[in-house]
Amino acid sequence: MQTTAFDRYEQRHSPIHRLDPRVKTVVTGLFILGNILLPDGAWLAFAAAWGLVWISSRLARLPVSFILKRSFIVLPFTLAAITVLFSTQGTAVYTFPLFSHTIAITNEGIVRFTSIIIRSWLSVQGAILLTATTRFPDLMHALRHLRAPRLLVAIISFMYRYLFVLADEAARLLRAREARSAAAAANQGGGSILWRAKVAGGMVGQLFIRSFERSERVYNAMLARGYRGQLMTMNPHDLTRQDWAGLGAAIFLLALIQIIGHLIAIA
Amino acid sequence: MPILHPTEQNRIISTPADSGLPTLFVQDLRYNYPDGFLALKGVNLSIAPGEKVALVGPNGAGKSTLMLHLNGLIQGDGRVEVAGMPVTKEHFPVIRSKVGMVFQNPDDQLFSPTVFEDVAFGPLHMGLPLDEIHERVTRALQMVDMAGFEERLPHHLSLGQKKRIAIATVLSMNPEILVLDEPSAGLDPRARRALINLLHELPMTMLVSTHDMRLVLDLFPRLIIMDEGEIVADGETAVLLDDVAMLEQHGLERP
Ligand SMILES: Nc1ncnc2c1ncn2[C@@H]1O[C@H](COP(=O)(O)OP(=O)(O)OP(=O)(O)O)[C@@H](O)[C@H]1O
Ligand SMILES: [Mg+2]
Numbered sequence: 001m002q003t004t005a006f007d008r009y010e011q012r013h014s015p016i017h018r019l020d021p022r023v024k025t026v027v028t029g030l031f032i033l034g035n036i037l038l039p040d041g042a043w044l045a046f047a048a049a050w051g052l053v054w055i056s057s058r059l060a061r062l063p064v065s066f067i068l069k070r071s072f073i074v075l076p077f078t079l080a081a082i083t084v085l086f087s088t089q090g091t092a093v094y095t096f097p098l099f100s101h102t103i104a105i106t107n108e109g110i111v112r113f114t115s116i117i118i119r120s121w122l123s124v125q126g127a128i129l130l131t132a133t134t135r136f137p138d139l140m141h142a143l144r145h146l147r148a149p150r151l152l153v154a155i156i157s158f159m160y161r162y163l164f165v166l167a168d169e170a171a172r173l174l175r176a177r178e179a180r181s182a183a184a185a186a187n188q189g190g191g192s193i194l195w196r197a198k199v200a201g202g203m204v205g206q207l208f209i210r211s212f213e214r215s216e217r218v219y220n221a222m223l224a225r226g227y228r229g230q231l232m233t234m235n236p237h238d239l240t241r242q243d244w245a246g247l248g249a250a251i252f253l254l255a256l257i258q259i260i261g262h263l264i265a266i267a
Numbered sequence: 268m269p270i271l272h273p274t275e276q277n278r279i280i281s282t283p284a285d286s287g288l289p290t291l292f293v294q295d296l297r298y299n300y301p302d303g304f305l306a307l308k309g310v311n312l313s314i315a316p317g318e319k320v321a322l323v324g325p326n327g328a329g330k331s332t333l334m335l336h337l338n339g340l341i342q343g344d345g346r347v348e349v350a351g352m353p354v355t356k357e358h359f360p361v362i363r364s365k366v367g368m369v370f371q372n373p374d375d376q377l378f379s380p381t382v383f384e385d386v387a388f389g390p391l392h393m394g395l396p397l398d399e400i401h402e403r404v405t406r407a408l409q410m411v412d413m414a415g416f417e418e419r420l421p422h423h424l425s426l427g428q429k430k431r432i433a434i435a436t437v438l439s440m441n442p443e444i445l446v447l448d449e450p451s452a453g454l455d456p457r458a459r460r461a462l463i464n465l466l467h468e469l470p471m472t473m474l475v476s477t478h479d480m481r482l483v484l485d486l487f488p489r490l491i492i493m494d495e496g497e498i499v500a501d502g503e504t505a506v507l508l509d510d511v512a513m514l515e516q517h518g519l520e521r522p
Contacts, residue, residue, distance in 0.1 A: 136380055136420075137379075137380035137381045158378065160380060161379065161380060161421070161422065164422040165374050165422070214375065217372070217375040218375050218378050220335070220340045220370070221370055221375050221376050221378060222378065222388075223338075223340060223363070224338055224340060224366075224368045224370075225388050225392060226363050226364060226389055226393050227388075227392055228360065228392065232391050232392055232394075
């Protein structure tokens with residue numbers, strides 16, 4: 001299995017890596033919640049939140065570029081918020097006609113839109129930092145400790161485990177298609193769009209059937225080793241002094257960011 | 268939702284094998300797949316404690332289907348007994364702790380995020396105490412020569428390593444009988460040699476399906492040949508492998 005595209009973990013020795021996964025999960029959750037709660041245009045607080053990401057990634061011995069590069073993945077999704085540019089009431093800075101209406105981009109709209117982008121971008125950086133410094137199994141373990149529904153956690157762990165198998169399966173199917181679609185290469189490079197769509201549809205179906213059958217075999221393998229309908233777990237973790245200290249410091253800083261954000265908005 | 272820990276109540280108590288009874292007993296076993304295909308047409312066999320038996324036959328002979336019956340993953344008509352216990356629902360927990368089954372494809376067998384969790388899965392679900400689970404995992408990984416792989420991720424391992432871990436996942440349950448489906452398929456010569464040494468050292472009863480006739484000759488004194496859902500020969504390996512005409516009739520080759 002050579003697919004590593006889904007692996008987000010970066011092995012380092014750092015205080016952040018050593019922190020208990022539960023602490024990291026909770027702090028990341030609070031960080032994201034905090035970003036949502038910050039008022040629009042709280043630029044100083046946004047900067048402070050980014051400062052927190054920056055400090056954490058320094059502590060984790062990850063270059064800031066590591067997180068920045070991966071965080072841009074969120075930008076296309078934030079475009080869904082583009083309508084707030086026009087739908088927010090306020091002073092118009094730019095108007096243009098669309099069909100029989102006049103559309104106005106407002107100052108408030110720009111502020112809101114930018115704030116939404118920054119919020120999601122910050123939150124994604126927090127999540128990237130979490131997955132880069134916590135091994136996936138530990139993350140699942142933490143979720144179980146934090147009382148996430150067992151079934152949900154089990155589904156996510158299986159998904160992670162079999163994503164790789166599935167990706168390999170897909171790669172095999174793709175290779176099989178390549179190997180058999182060379183004849184048309186002279187004129188069209190792999191056949192008509194329609195033909196290709198048909199093949200792609202068939203491949204998705206194949207992939208579904210294969211995964212379905214695999215799920216049955218995996219279930220059998222679990223039964224064979226004594227699974228009786230309930231997943232059990234071993235929990236070796238105990239929170240250390242450093243974990244509590246880290247949790248306390250993080251909550252303090254997050255509270256500080258909130259205060260900055262809300263006070264400045266009032267002032 | 269509370270996290271489930273192993274406790275006294277969910278412990279599986281498995282009694283040691285009664286002397287005299289066969290470890291595995293199958294009588295007139297027939298099985299229809301849901302699509303109507305008759306994959307087993309009346310199979311009879313009996314394996315005594317400590318016996319090491321090879322199961323060979325062409326593709327589609329019904330080897331894997333037979334194996335799935337041995338711990339009740341599928342149930343056909345006929346009798347299947349493990350250490351004197353009929354394979355029925357109320358005996359499933361005990362029987363599954365006695366029959367260590369390793370499937371053909373290690374990607375089906377290794378379903379946990381880490382090697383440790385996979386090897387610990389069996390003992391954990393047998394309800395064993397935590398320190399004993401750790402002990403068993405360490406020992407099982409040592410037996411298959413994979414000590415130190417506890418924290419590795421199964422999908423990053425090579426096929427040969429996966430196959431060995433797959434065997435460790437049942438060794439950690441201390442089974443009475445090992446049921447292995449094509450353990451040497453896809454292994455390079457060195458990994459295959461290591462597997463042969465491992466199987467040679469293991470003391471328990473074994474039923475191993477394979478297409479590898481050298482493996483059969485090296486390891487198993489007794490040979491069962493299946494074809495089209497039936498057992499067509501059952502006897503001493505050395506004798507059966509001399510019957511070239513019979514082997515050819517069932518699509519097999521002398522090593
Ligand atoms: N899920 C299924 N549904 C229907 N028929 C099946 C199913 N699984 C297996 N069969 C059929 O049952 C027969 C026996 O299959 P089985 O997998 O037991 O063979 P095998 O001896 O293990 O072969 P191989 O050496 O290829 O692993 C085959 O003809 C197969 O097509
Ligand atoms: Mg088979």
